[in-house]
Amino acid sequence: MAKSSPETEHPVKAFGWGARDSSGILSPFNFSRRATGDEDVRFKVLYCGICHSDLHSLRNEWGRSKYPMVPGHEVVGEVTEVGSKVTKVKVGDKVGVGCMVGSCRTCNNCENDLENYCPKMMLTYKSIYYDGTMTYGGYSDTLVANEHFIVRWPDNFPLDAGAPLLCAGITMYSPLKYYGLDKPGMHVAVVGLGGLGHVGVKFAKAFGMKVTVISTSPKKKKEALEHLGADSFLVSSDQEQMQAAIGTMDGILDTVSADHPILPLLGLLKAHGKLVLVGAPNKPLQLPVFPLLMGLVTNKDSGMTGRKIVAGSTIGGMKETQDMIDFAAKHNIRADVEVIPMEYVNTAMERLAKADVRYRFVIDIGKTLKAV
Secondary structure, eight states: OOOOOOSSSSSSEEEEEESSSSSSOOOEEEEEOHHHOOOOOOOEEEEOOOHHHHHHTTTTTOOOSSSSSSOOOEEEEEEEEOOOOOOOOOOOOOOEEEEEOOSSSSSSSHTTGGGOTTTTTTEEESOOOOTTOOOSSBBBEEEEGGGGGGEETTTTTOOOHHGGGTTHHHHHHHHHHTTTTTTTOOOOEEEEOHHHHHHHHHHHTTTTEEEEEEOOGGGHHHHHIIOOOEEEETTTOOOHHHHHHHTOEEEEEEOOOOOOOOEEEEEEEEEEEEEEOOSSOOOOOOOOSSSHHHHOOOOOOOOOOOOOEEOOOOOHHHHHHHHHHHHHHHTOOOOOOEEEOOOGHHHHHHHHHOOOOSSSSEEEEEOOOOOO
């Protein structure tokens, strides 16, 4: 039996921009979406953020990509149809979909609102859905998802500047909450001032914490302190600055996805401090053990500041994602974005690869996606 094409495998026609191979070049793409099921929500896509993982996936840099691919997991829009059993939202509501659209719903993780750690979690794009077909993301005119994976959008919260929070926002919010780095007066550092880092600073400040930005670029100091409201700034290559900050931090969120040493970061932590990795370097990082046990980093150190934790975190479950969006709306936290038309997307990807964006691209799907 011949395999159905993306354009005919489902009854509802859809249009977007997709990549056909690991060149990652995006171009107009006709495909189809499933009919709206009893528990499904269908919405018109209005904006979709561009995540750095979209670039990795398009170019198959992690080795797990499937083509054709329609990226996009920071998707917001307006509900156009709901299934007969849907209670969460109604037609006309603004909604969002983040990084996942499915999970088993029965495992221990799912039962504890941790669908993001379900072994059968289904990504918004490049996953195989329950029906055996590929999931396609938000660089498209319409999207349909089970209501469990729909995020209700707060009133008067911007769609364009809010969209990146569905990935970048929850990526930073979740470890702050889980690892107890959300208490007023605590001192937390954010390593890397990019798409993740800049929203991490905003969430940490909203929790009432002292925030230090750590960067390789001295040029980002003014941005960190004056625009984002960080309390202090460290240049990671400045040994004098780093030495002066040893043993002063309760936690560090490391957003860097390039190869980098973590030993200097461990030295900045107090006893019981936590270094949480949320970036995804392609190469393994070196993890020295003695600084975790005793806190000794160099011969110049005095005092023992051990019992440190190195941990990881990725996005959050649906309950926590909703909590994050509601918190962001209450505290006026939004991403700093550059809104672009759909036809600019390939140029945006090239700029993203060079870190030439402040700080997140968002595609205006509603106004600029034109069917061909």
